[in-house]
Amino acid sequence: MILCDIGNSFAKFYDGKKVExxxxxxxxxxxxxxxxxxxVNERIAKELSSLHKWxxxxxxxxxxTSYEGMGIDRQVLCTLVDDGVVVDAGSAITVDVMESGKHKGGFITPGLRFLLEDFSAISSRLRIAAVESVELDRLPLNTKDAMSYGIIKPLVLAIEQFGKRVYCTGGDGEILANxxxxxxxxxxxxxxxxxxxxQRNSLC
Amino acid sequence: MILCDIGNSFAKFYDGKKVExxxxxxxxxxxxxxxxxxxVNERIAKELSSLHKWxxxxxxxxxxTSYEGMGIDRQVLCTLVDDGVVVDAGSAITVDVMESGKHKGGFITPGLRFLLEDFSAISSRLRIAAVESVELDRLPLNTKDAMSYGIIKPLVLAIEQFGKRVYCTGGDGEILANxxxxxxxxxxxxxxxxxxxxQRNSLC
Structure with missing residues (x-):
């Protein structure tokens, strides 16, 4: 059996060994x-339902949850965490708070790649290819650091504000976890x- | 005499009465x-220097400042504040910290308009025309609130972390000040x- 997580632009398949x-x-x-x-991709929902082996x-x-319109992928991630902050850092970054097995709410911000593209669009002087390694404990004193800090620090503060263990996943999850x-x-x-x-539902 | 602040896309003129x-x-x-x-617009610097009345x-x-490459507009704003956080919320949002008359550093993030456009680009479900009024003291329980909170809360935490008075300006400065x-x-x-x-230099 293969597992598949379908997003808006890409789908990830997992056969128990590697992710495609x-x-x-x-x-x-x-x-x-x-x-x-x-x-979570409404455009292909109908087509998917015609695949009889899926x-x-x-x-x-x-x-x-009391949260209206929470994406299925966010819900599934949250089922793994009894108490903590669940961060899925992809095209969008979703942040959800679980407390004693209950979903308390969450928020969404644009993903790191979008923020980098925003900088490029604002000014040619604000062009960096990736979020660079930056000290979050002292204020930046050059433009590159100021941009990386400006992307990372606000997000880290918003994630850490709950004082809970943080569970990161998604393409940029490792950067945030660091x-x-x-x-x-x-x-x-x-x-x-x-x-x-x-497994819980004996589906395989 | 007229004052003029020239950015990358627009210039603002001020005649002592109104801003154009x-x-x-x-x-x-x-x-x-x-x-x-x-x-701050390098493309027109040469043309400007040919204007003899300017x-x-x-x-x-x-x-x-020890900050390398700090925009002239940011520098000018900081001269007004002896101790506090200076926030200029335009296409980009710049945040600078002044302490006892000294510039301690600062950071940059994409402006609110860019973040809203990012959401639209990520998914048609993430489309809001403007940052909506949102409670920052409780976690959002629907997508619209989650987006506004996700834009505003991280930034507010990053601005408030210094425990200083916050001086806001720029097109979205009023939203952040609120x-x-x-x-x-x-x-x-x-x-x-x-x-x-x-006035200090008797230039008029």
Whole structure:
């Protein structure tokens, strides 16, 4: 069985060994395999339901929240954490707070790649290819540091404000985990959460 | 005499009564007037120096810092504040810390408009026209609040971390001032600082 996490631009497949990232229009090469998936991409929801070997995990997710319109992927991630901050740093960065097994709410910011592109669009002097390593304990004294600090520090403060352990995943999750106190990074977090749902419901 | 603050996309003129915002290629309609200006736009620096009635204030700015490459406009704003955080919220948001008359450093983040456009680019579900009024003391429980909170809260935490009075200016300065503790907003801050330089150096 293969697990699949479908986003707006890409889908990630996991066969228990490695993660494969495919563009949305490429995912149908797995059409004949047994795939358990979650999907936040409304455009392809109908097409997915026509794949008879594919199983949508969303009806099996044991998660309740007062949050309206919380993405399935965020919900699944949160099922793994009883008490802590769940950070998924992809195109968007979602931050959710779990307390004694309850979802307390969360927020969204644009992902690091978008912020870097914003800088380029604002001025040619504000062009850096990636967030550079920067000290968060002292104020920057040059433009490059000022940009990296300006991207990272506000986010880290917003994540750390809850005083809880921070669970990071997503493409830029490792960068954020490196800057947050009491944090960890797990690239496979979503798949571990999905596997738990599969097993608990004896779906494979 | 007219004051002029020239940025990358727009220039703002101030005649002591009202502020006029012009696109860069429109500023030469003031070519025959007496204008004291500051400019961060390298593309038009040469053209400006050919305007004989225009005076560049940059040689008269009494401001020292260890910060490399700090924009003239940021420097001018900081001359007004002996102790506090100076926030200029335009296309980019610059945050500078002054302590006992000394510049301690600062940081830069993309402006609010860019963050809103980022959300639209990430997903059609993340489309809001403006930062909406949001409670920063409780975690959001719907997508719109989560986006506004995600834009505002990290920035407010990063601005408030210094425990100093916050001086806001720029197009979105009023929004930020409304969310920051111990803050004020002054649309004319840059012109007040420029006027002080003009007067101190008897330039008019």
């Amino acid at each position: 990232r495919l563009k949305i229009d490429e995912i149908f090469r797995y059409a004949d395999r047994r795939v358990c998936y979650i999907n 199983l949508d995990l969303s009806p099996f997710i044991d998660f309740t 800057y947050c106190a009491n944090s960890c990074y797990d690239e496979l977090m979503i798949f571990k959460a999905m596997m738990k749902i599969v | 915002r012009l696109k860069i290629d429109e500023i030469f309609r003031y070519a025959d007037r007496r204008v004291c200006y500051i400019n 005076l560049d204030l940059s040689p008269f700015i009494d401001f020292t 969310y920051c503790a111990n803050s004020c907003y002054d649309e004319l801050m840059i012109f007040k600082a420029m006027m002080k330089i003009v």
